[in-house]
Amino acid sequence: MSGLRIQDLSILLPRGGDRTHALAGISLAVAPGEILCVVGESGSGKSVTASAVMGLLAPGLAVERGSITLGQDNLLALTPAQWRATRGARIAMVFQEPMTALNPLMTVGGQLSEMWIVHRGLSKREALARALAALEEVQLPDPAGALNAFPHELSGGQRQRVMIAMALALEPELLICDEPTTALDVTTQAQVLKLIKDLQQRHNTAVLFITHDFGVVAEIADRVAVMQLGHVVEEGPVGEVLLRPQHPYTQALLAAVPPLNAPPTRPLPDTGAVLELVGLTKTYASRGIFRRRKAVKALDGVTATLKRGTTLGIVGESGSGKSTLARCVVGLMGLDGGTIRIAGQPLTQDRQKAAHLAQMVFQDPYASLNPRRSVGAQVAQGPIAAGTSSAEAWAEARRLFALVGLEPEAVRRYPHEFSGGQRQRIGIARALAMKPEVLVADEPVSALDVSVQAQVLKLLRDLQGRLGLSILFITHDLRVAAQLCDEVVVMQNGRIAEAGPVAEVFTNPRHAYTQSLLAAVPGRSVLEAG
Amino acid sequence: MRVLALAGRRLAASLPTLVLILVGLFLLLQLAPGDTVDALMAQMGGGDAALAEDLRRFYGLDLSIAARLGQYLLRLVTLDLGFSAIYGKPVATVILERLPATLLLMAAALSFAFFFGLVLGVLAARRVNRWPDTLISTLGLIFYATPSFWFGLMAIVLFSVHLQWFPAGGFYEIGEGLTGLALTLDIARHLVLPTLTLGLIFLAIYLRIMRASMLEVLSLDFVRTARAKGLTETRIVTRHVLRNAMLPMITLIGLQAGTMLGGSVVVETVFALPGLGRLAYESVVQRDLNTLLGIVFVSALLVIAINFLVDLLYAKLDPRIVSGG
Numbered sequence: 088m089s090g091l092r093i094q095d096l097s098i099l100l101p102r103g104g105d106r107t108h109a110l111a112g113i114s115l116a117v118a119p120g121e122i123l124c125v126v127g128e129s130g131s132g133k134s135v136t137a138s139a140v141m142g143l144l145a146p147g148l149a150v151e152r153g154s155i156t157l158g159q160d161n162l163l164a165l166t167p168a169q170w171r172a173t174r175g176a177r178i179a180m181v182f183q184e185p186m187t188a189l190n191p192l193m194t195v196g197g198q199l200s201e202m203w204i205v206h207r208g209l210s211k212r213e214a215l216a217r218a219l220a221a222l223e224e225v226q227l228p229d230p231a232g233a234l235n236a237f238p239h240e241l242s243g244g245q246r247q248r249v250m251i252a253m254a255l256a257l258e259p260e261l262l263i264c265d266e267p268t269t270a271l272d273v274t275t276q277a278q279v280l281k282l283i284k285d286l287q288q289r290h291n292t293a294v295l296f297i298t299h300d301f302g303v304v305a306e307i308a309d310r311v312a313v314m315q316l317g318h319v320v321e322e323g324p325v326g327e328v329l330l331r332p333q334h335p336y337t338q339a340l341l342a343a344v345p346p347l348n349a350p351p352t353r354p355l356p357d358t359g360a361v362l363e364l365v366g367l368t369k370t371y372a373s374r375g376i377f378r379r380r381k382a383v384k385a386l387d388g389v390t391a392t393l394k395r396g397t398t399l400g401i402v403g404e405s406g407s408g409k410s411t412l413a414r415c416v417v418g419l420m421g422l423d424g425g426t427i428r429i430a431g432q433p434l435t436q437d438r439q440k441a442a443h444l445a446q447m448v449f450q451d452p453y454a455s456l457n458p459r460r461s462v463g464a465q466v467a468q469g470p471i472a473a474g475t476s477s478a479e480a481w482a483e484a485r486r487l488f489a490l491v492g493l494e495p496e497a498v499r500r501y502p503h504e505f506s507g508g509q510r511q512r513i514g515i516a517r518a519l520a521m522k523p524e525v526l527v528a529d530e531p532v533s534a535l536d537v538s539v540q541a542q543v544l545k546l547l548r549d550l551q552g553r554l555g556l557s558i559l560f561i562t563h564d565l566r567v568a569a570q571l572c573d574e575v576v577v578m579q580n581g582r583i584a585e586a587g588p589v590a591e592v593f594t595n596p597r598h599a600y601t602q603s604l605l606a607a608v609p610g611r612s613v614l615e616a617g
Numbered sequence: 618m619r620v621l622a623l624a625g626r627r628l629a630a631s632l633p634t635l636v637l638i639l640v641g642l643f644l645l646l647q648l649a650p651g652d653t654v655d656a657l658m659a660q661m662g663g664g665d666a667a668l669a670e671d672l673r674r675f676y677g678l679d680l681s682i683a684a685r686l687g688q689y690l691l692r693l694v695t696l697d698l699g700f701s702a703i704y705g706k707p708v709a710t711v712i713l714e715r716l717p718a719t720l721l722l723m724a725a726a727l728s729f730a731f732f733f734g735l736v737l738g739v740l741a742a743r744r745v746n747r748w749p750d751t752l753i754s755t756l757g758l759i760f761y762a763t764p765s766f767w768f769g770l771m772a773i774v775l776f777s778v779h780l781q782w783f784p785a786g787g788f789y790e791i792g793e794g795l796t797g798l799a800l801t802l803d804i805a806r807h808l809v810l811p812t813l814t815l816g817l818i819f820l821a822i823y824l825r826i827m828r829a830s831m832l833e834v835l836s837l838d839f840v841r842t843a844r845a846k847g848l849t850e851t852r853i854v855t856r857h858v859l860r861n862a863m864l865p866m867i868t869l870i871g872l873q874a875g876t877m878l879g880g881s882v883v884v885e886t887v888f889a890l891p892g893l894g895r896l897a898y899e900s901v902v903q904r905d906l907n908t909l910l911g912i913v914f915v916s917a918l919l920v921i922a923i924n925f926l927v928d929l930l931y932a933k934l935d936p937r938i939v940s941g942g
Contacts, residue, residue, distance in 0.1 A: 143844055175847030182845075187838040192860045192935060201856070205848055237936040253846070 089158050090118040090293045091140065091261050096153030098135055098144070109135040109148060111317040117293040119260065122284070124296045124304045124325070126340070127314035128536035129507075133297045136314075137263050140295065141180055142170045157261060176206045179254035181283075183266040185246035189238040195222075195249050196234035202256040221252040225282060243405075244275035248282065255286055262287065264296045268303060272404040272563065277607040280306050299536060301344050302566075302610030305329055313337045329613055343541040345566040347608055347615055349590040355397055355573060361557045362393035362416070362445075362525045367425035369411055369581075385411040387581035389425070393525065398551065398558040400572030400589065402565060402604070408581040409561045413529045416559060417445045430524045439473060446518035450530040452510035456502040462513050463488075463498025469521045480520075487516040491546060508539035512546065519550070529561045544571055565608050569593055577601045620932040627928055631921045635914070639693070642913055643686050646906055652678055653702045656903040660703075676702055689910065698914065699907040703900075708911035712893070716915070718788050719892035721804070722884070723877055725812040727870065730819035735866065737820075738827025739854065745832060753824065761821035765880060769814040769887035776810060783809050786889035811888045815880055819873060826869055830862040837861075864935060871927035875920045 098110040110132045117123045127133045138144050140155055142162065155162040157177060165173060182188040190198055199221060200214035209217070215234065222230035225248040238246055247267060254262055264283065268276040284307055287294050298304060304311055308325040313336065321334040332338045369386040385408040393399040401409045414420040416427060418434055418441040427434040429444040446469075449455035457465060466487060467480035475483070485495035491512040502510060511531060518526055528547070532540040548571065550556055562568050568575055568589065575589040577600065585598040596602045605611075654672045658664050673679045677688070692699060698708035741753040777785035789795065789803045834840065835858055843853045882894035893912055900909040932938045 141845055143841065171847045171849060173847065174845055180842075180845040182838060182842060184838055188842045190839045190843070190857050190861070191937060193857070201848065202846060205846070205852065239937050250842075253842075 089260070090116065090121070091295065092116045092154075092156045093136070093140070094154045094156075096136075096139065096155060097151040098132075098139060099149050099151045101147040106316065108151070108317050110139070112153065113314070113317070113319045115295075115312055115319065115322070117261065117295055119293050120288065120291040122287060122294040122296055122307055122309045124298060124308035124311045125314055126298060126301065126304055126311060128299060128340075128538060130316065131314040132317040133314050134265060137180070137265050137295065137297055140261070140263060141174060141178060143174075172206070175202060175259075176257045177259050178261045178263065179257070179259040180263040180265065181247070181250045181254050181267045183269055185243050185250060185270060188250055189246060191238055193237075194234070195236050195238065195241070199234075199249065199253050199256065202253060206257055217256070218252075221256055222249070224255075224286070225249070225252040227252075242275075243271055244279060247271060247275075247279050251279070251283060251286070255290060255292070258290050258292075260293060262292045262294045264294060266298055267296075269298070269300070273565070273609075274404065274603060274607040276303075276609065277306075280609065283307065300609065301329065301341060301537070302608065302614060305610030305613035313340070326613070340537060343538045344610075344614060345541070345544070345570040347566050347569050347593065347605075347611065349569040349572075349593055352588050352590050353573070355394060358395040360392045361395040361430055362399075362559065363426075363428040364389055364391045364412075364416070365426050365428070366390055367412070367415065367427070368423045369408075369415060369420070370423055384408075384581045386415070386422075386425075389578075389581070389583055391576050391583065391586065393557055393559055394573075395557050396551070396555045397573040398560050398571055400568040400575040401559065401561045401578060402563065402568050402575060403578035404563060404604075406580070407578040409563075409578050410529060411581075412578075413447065413527050413559070413561050416525065417441070417447045417527050419447075442469060442473065442521050443523060445525040445527055446521050446523035448511070448514050448518050448526065448528040448531045451534055452507050452514055453502075453534075455514055456510060458502050461499055461501055462505070466498070466513065466517045466520050469517070473521070483520060484516070487519055488513075490519070490550070491516045506539075507535055508543060511535065511543050515543075515546070515550070519554075525557050525559055527559045527561070530563065531560075532567060533562065533564060540567070547571060565593070565604060577604070620929060620938075623932060623938070624925055624928040628921065628925055631924070635917050635921070636690075638917055639690070639910060639914060640686065642910060643689065643906075644682070646904075646909065647682055649904070651904050653904050653906060654678060656905070657702060693914070698911040701905055701908045703903045703905045703908070708907050711896070711908060712911050712915055715891055715893050715896045718890050719878070719881055719885070719894060721808060722811055722815060722881055722890065722892060723874075725808055726816035726819065726881075727874075727877065729812055729816040730823050731866065731870065733816075734820045734823025735827055735863070738824045739831055739859070739862075741824070741828045742831035742835065743850075743854070745828075750828075754828070757821040757824045760817040761825075763817075765814050765818055766883050766887055768817060769810070769884060772810045772814055773887075783807075785810075786887075788890055807890075811884050811890060814887070815877070815884045818880070819877065822873070823866060823869065826865055827862065830865045831858060834858045834862045860934060864931070867927055867931050867934065871924040874923040875916075878916050878919070 093113060093115045095112045095114055096110055097108055097112050100107060100109045113136065115123065115125070125133045125136060135144070135148065139150065140162065142165065150163060162173070189195070196215055196218050199218035200211065203209040203214035203217050204211065219230055219234055222233055227233045227245060227248055233241065233245070233249070241249065267283070268279050271279060280303065283294070296307060304325065310323065311325050311328040312319050312322040313328065313334065314320065315336045321328060321332065321337045328337060329341065332341055367386045367389040368384070371383045371385055389408070389412060391399065401412060403409045411420065415422055418438070434444065435441050456462065463481060463484045466484040467477070470480040470483060471477055481498070484498050488495045488498055493509060493512055505513065514531070532543050535543060544567065547558065551558060560568070560572055572589045574587065575592050576583055577585040577592065577598065579600045584600045585592055585596065592601060593605065596605055653676060654669050657672065658669055677685065689699065698712070701708050701711050704711050737753050741750040744750045773785045776782045784807050788807055789800060795803050840853060840857060843857045878894065881892060882898055884890070885892040885894040886898065893916065897909065897912045900912065
C-alpha cells in the first residue's frame, strides 16, 4: 500500500485541558495522486494531525496509540536522523502564513537551494540551478530575479508560490497543506489552489489539505474528512459530503456557509444619509529627503453614502484602500482631501466628539482587547471618559452584555476567559457603549470559524433591527457581504470600481474587477449549484 | 548606496547633539568652584593673588564665559582642542597618548563580551530550563550583580598575587625596552585582567539578550519551515536562527559603547592603565577644562563612529532596513 495511512491515532493533551485527547482514534488514508481535505473548526484537531504526520508535535503532546505509515514505513518508529531524511524529501509541508514562514534574512534562492544541498548533497551552484527551475514551475513572474530577492520583496501570493516550490522540490510522496490560502486574497487564492492541483497531478503526489473553508474544499478536494473535537465524524468523496452530508455536524457547518446570492433587497428605510463621503483622497507618500518611495494612493476620490439604519459594504482585496477608509471615518487617520460628514456634521478633530459619531469593531478579537483589564472596564471606559458616572457606565455595560448575548455578570472577567466569538461580541458591546451614529466594522468575522461567524453576523443583523444601527461593513469576503449588506461598494486600488444594491451588483456585475472577484470565490460551482 | 544614505542621515543628526553636549558641559563646569589656576597654584604650593591674576590672563580665563565658549567653539571648527595648562601640552597630544590603551581595552572587552555572550546565550537557549541553562543564567546574574571594581581587585588578588599569572597593573613593562612582537605580547598580558573585569558585566547583558532573542526566534514560523525541510538542528541554528537572533545584540553594541567608556574609568583606575577614563577623572579633579572638553569631544566622536558602523552592519545583516519598509 503506498500513500499515507493513519490508523486509530490517539494523541494525548497535557493534563488540565478542556479534553483529554487532541485526537481520539482517527483513521485516514491518502492515496498517491489524491487530495484529501480535512475540514474542521479551530480545536478540531486538524492541525495536530498534520504535525503528527510531520513528526513535529508541539511539546506536551504525546502519541498514545495508533500508527502512521507512509509507503511501507512506520513513521512513529523513526529515529530523529531518519525523520530528518524523511521530512522535506518524502513529506513536505506548506504553511498558512506566507509572511512569516520564510526566513526574512535569507534570499529565496538560498532557502530553496537548501533542499538539494541538504538532502541530495548537490553543490551550491547545481542547487541554485534546480531552484531556478522550481521557481519557473510555480510560475513566478521573474524567477531569476526572485532567486536573489528577499522574502519581504515578494507579495503574499508570490511567497506562497515559493513555499510550494520548496515543498515540491524533491518530489515528495506526501504534501501537507495547512490552510495555505487562508491569508491570501480571493483572486490569489484561486490561482494558488489551481497551481497546487496542477502540480499535484503532474507529480502524482498525495495531498493532505487542511482547511476550515468549504469553498476551498469544493475547489480542490477528491475526498473530504470532517473533524470535530478530535474525531473524524464524516468521510467520503467530495460530492457526497458537500451535497448529501450525513452527520449533523457537517450539515450544520455547511448550513453556516453564507450563500453568495444575496437575499432579496429589503425595503430600505427612507431616512436620509447618516454618513456622507465626498471625494476622499489619501496618499501614503515618501517622507524624508533620503527615502524615495513611490507614493501610494490609498484613497483616490472615494464618494459614497450610508443611509441611516442600513449597512453599506466596502469590498475589495488587500491594498484596495478599504481599511484606510475605515480608519479615516473613525478619525484615526487624517485625510488629504475630501470631506466626511456624519449626521450632517463634518467629522471633527476633537476625539471626544468624534467618539460619539463613529466607533469601530476590529478584525482581530484576540489583539483588540487589553488582556490585563476586565472586559467590563473596557466597555465602560469610553462612556466614563466622556463624563458618564462610573456606576451608570457599568450598569450600561451589563445591559450591553445582555444585548450582545453574553452573561451580564461576565463583565468582571478578563479577555482570555472568552472564546473568539465571545470576544468579538465584547468588541461590539464596546463600540455600542458610545452610542455612535455609525458603526464601522473592519473585517469583524474574518478571524472566526464559520459557525461562529454565522452567529456574529446574525447578532449584527438583530442589533440593526432593534437599534436602527447604521453599519459601514469592510470585508474581503463576498459571501459575508452578500448576507449582511444592503448596498455595496467595490474598491480597487483606492478607487470605486462599482457601487449599488448588493443583489444587483452580485448577480449582475458590470465592472470587470467585480466579475473577476466573483469568479474567484471558491466553491461556487458546487456550493451554489446545490 | 541606500545604506550609506541611511547611515549618513543618522550621522548628520548626531552633529547637533555633539555641539549641545559640549556647550552644556562647558556651562556646567563653570558652576564648579575653582578653576585651572587654583589647581595649578595648589600644585606649586600656593602664591599671591597677583600671580593668580597674571596666570588667569595668560590662559584667557579672565574673559567672560560667553566669550570663552565662543572662542572654544571657533577653535574646535579647525579641530584645535586647545592647550592643557596642567600637562603643559596641547590637549590633542595628551589625548592621543592615552587613546590607544582605552581603545584596545574597549575593543578587547567588547569582543570578549560579544563572542562569549553569543556562545553562552545560544547554549542556554538550546538547553532551556535544563541544568546548562540554569548554570549559565545564574553565572550571568552573578557577573551582572557584582561591581566591577570588586571583580578587578579580586582578580588581582587571585591571578597576580597568588598565582602570579598576570601583572597587576600598567599597560606594558616600562624599562624592559621591548619592541615588535614581544611588546605586543606584553601588552596583551597586561590587558587580560582589565578586559575580563570590564567584559564580564557586558557579557552578562549580551548573554541574557541572546538567550531571550534565540528563544523568540526559535519559536517563529520560519524555524518550523526549516524543521519541515528536514534540516539538522545545528544547521537550523547556524543558518536560520543565529543571524535573526543577533539583530538585538548589534543594536545593543551601539547603545552600550558609551556605557563602556564610562565603565572603563573604574577599570583603568583599578589596573593603573594610562587610558582616557583615568585622564577624564584627573582633569575633573584638576579643573582642566580644556582637556575634559577634549575628552568629551573624542568620546562622543568615538560613540558616534561606533554607532555609524553598527548602522552599516545592521543594514548589511537585515535587508529589510535598506528597502525602507
